[in-house]
Amino acid sequence: MKKRLVRASLAMMVSISVIGCNTIKTADGTAETDNYIDMNTVVSYSGTANGLQLNFRDGTGYYLDIPQESDSLTEVFYIGSESDHEKLLDALENRNGKIIVEMSSGTVLDDEGNGQDICGYYIKYDSERFSAGDQVQSVFVYNPETNYIDDIVSRTDTLIQ
Incomplete structure (x- = not known):
C-alpha cells in the first residue's frame, strides 16, 4: 500500500x-x-x-x-564517471524529500540480462527485451520519502541505437 x-x-x-x-x-x-x-x-x-x-x-x-537549484524538489544526475556516481550516492543518502533522478548507461553482458554500467557496477536488464552486447540507457526515479540508496519507485530502460 x-x-x-x-x-x-x-x-x-x-x-x-x-x-x-x-x-x-x-x-x-x-x-x-x-x-x-x-x-x-x-x-x-x-x-x-x-x-x-x-x-x-x-x-x-x-x-x-529542469532547474538544478539547491532548493529544487528534483535533481537529475547523469552518471558518466565514478565521481558522478559518488555525487549521486551523497544526494541519495541526504535527499530528505527531494526527487532524485539518475540517468546512466550500461552494456548487457549475456543473454540472461546480466550487465555492467558505465562505472563497472553490476546491473540486471530484462533478458526478453535486451541481448548480449546491447547498449542500454536507464532512468531511475528514487523514492523521495526515504534516504535508502536502493529505494527505486520507477525504472525505464531504453536501447541505445
Whole structure:
C-alpha cells in the first residue's frame, strides 16, 4: 500500500511540475503553450546538464528545462564517471524529500540480462527485451520519502541505437 501511495504522489508531483511549466521549448527553439505531455508517446530521450529532450512518435520533440537549484524538489544526475556516481550516492543518502533522478548507461553482458554500467557496477536488464552486447540507457526515479540508496519507485530502460 505504501508503494502505491509513493508512486501516486510521485506521479502527481511530476504532473504538477510538467503542468506548471510556463514554457516548453521545441528542438527548433520555438515555445509551445501546451500544458501537458503524453508520456506514452515518448520514443526516445536525451539529457543535458539543464534539461531533458523528449522525442515523440510523430517526429516532434520537446525540451524541458529542469532547474538544478539547491532548493529544487528534483535533481537529475547523469552518471558518466565514478565521481558522478559518488555525487549521486551523497544526494541519495541526504535527499530528505527531494526527487532524485539518475540517468546512466550500461552494456548487457549475456543473454540472461546480466550487465555492467558505465562505472563497472553490476546491473540486471530484462533478458526478453535486451541481448548480449546491447547498449542500454536507464532512468531511475528514487523514492523521495526515504534516504535508502536502493529505494527505486520507477525504472525505464531504453536501447541505445
